[in-house]
Amino acid sequence: MRRFRPMNRGVALINALIVVAALAAVSVALLARSDAARQRMALHLDADQAALYLDDATMLVARLIEDTSADAVHLGQPWAAPRSEVQIDRGTFGFRIADLQGRFNVNWMTRDDAMGEAARIALTALARSQGVPGAVAGRIQVALDPANQYRDSAFGGGGAISAPPPLPLASPAVLRLVSGGDGDRLDRLMPHLAALPPELGLNVNTASLPVLAALIPALSPPDLAELDETRRQQPFRHVSEFLEWVEQVMGEDAALALEALHLDVGSQWFEARLSARLDSVVLQRSAVLQRRADSRRSTVVMSMPEVD
Template identity: 30%
Template sequence: MKRNINLNRRLFRQTGVAIIAALMVAALVASIAGLLMVRQQRALQQLEIRKDTAEARAATWSVLQLVRLTLRDDARAGQPDHLRKPWAVPIPEIKIENGAMSGRLIELNGRFNLGNLIDQNGQPVAAAWAAYPRLLANLGLPSNLADNLREYFVLHAVQQGEKKIWLPLIDGHELANVAGYTPEVIRQLEPSIVTLPVATALNVNFASPEVLAAWVPQLTVSAAEQALSKRRSQYFNSPADLIGHLPKEVQAQVPAQLLTVKSQYFWSEMGARFGKVLMQHRALLDRSKSDMPVVLSVQRMY
């Protein structure tokens, strides 16, 4: 009797162990299956993201080529560049298959070009250094920021023979390395300045009153604003058109050689959205050297 009881107990234990082992194996198999399923889902998601990324890049490139063609055809027309040009109107988001695209052109010859501060020989340009503190004052910023920028150029100058060569700024982001140029200051400056690889003339059809007044001694921002208001009804066909609307006492001070109605430099901002992928690029375009605008740089904004 005892033997039977012991035998039954052993069989029960063995059966229990077998069941537990079977359950553990089943759980392990389920875990592995779940892990494989998760990995498969992740792989599919990554594949989808790669596909969307490729489509977004292709769309961005297409927008850039369209922009270049638009600027080329516009230059061939030979007309003054002004705010009413079709390319000056931002393109709202356009739905396309599986995604959307958007873009806009930002004219840059209407800004104060920090590239004008240094000539081709790496020497400071007196007229530009006289204008820059006036721009700062017009924008409500401390004029000593111009001194800080000058010291920055001097500090980073290179000796060549008996001369010190000032190195131009690479882009506007470099201002963050200059004393006093806090993020708030740079944000306030940003709509009015640009850093271009060469000196440029100021397009009076796009210039703000603050920028125009910076280049003309004794011209107030309010007087500049009044003169520039004329372009709302009719754009300026030449710098002389603008000069004729300025106060007579300052007309002789206007650096006419620094004014223009043509634009050669632009930022092309291109956006593309496919699935979960959103891309925004900014390209610097130069149409001064060839028929088709040249892409000088491309930067991903996000």
């Protein structure tokens, strides 16, 4: 009878151990892949749920806007208070609403009346006040002037884009296409801009001080500070009340000059920046809402995700 030598038995044992180790490695790899797939599925489900939280937050924003007086919109109303860490189901959401009619509407530039003329001058002043280089600010003015024959040159004369974008603009972000407007040069300016129907007026109750200073250059820094305090304590209910304040502070001629501008105390267009958190998942979204003048119902005109 033939016997195995000890060396052969040792080799067989080593081979068996190698096979066991290989199987163990494969099992670990399969378990790791399975766990990774489970985690991906959990993240996907959490992201879907967080998106539903954003939908709920958007509905709350719409309700706040609908409940706001249609006659006078100001920063002392509930819509203007930011919300954070609002509990919902297993997560939280928050949002901040801005009145777009309190911003500089770049589409005023398409008007051929006193408001359009004032806006073309004011945007250059506003851009410079926010650190935009003078040359770029000048090109922005040209880019938004429909009667200017050099509009295409403001956008690089065909080197950057094939043709200047049509007016009125759909978004102020288009101004980043202006020659020299790339990078972070317009970052400080953008929060003061909106792209709305050109026939809308500026809400003097919610307009930022830089926008007011650019559009009404006769307002001195002390005047602006007094205006801000006045509207905070007693928001203007009618444009006539604002003009009365101007007359008292700056004189009758200044008030008469402002009558040519399209000013308002109401608003129909708002922007909401929303966020939702569920465990480690954080989603952000921006939405533009319009409140219909006839029904006062708010509708989402545009909604898009945001990334930090």
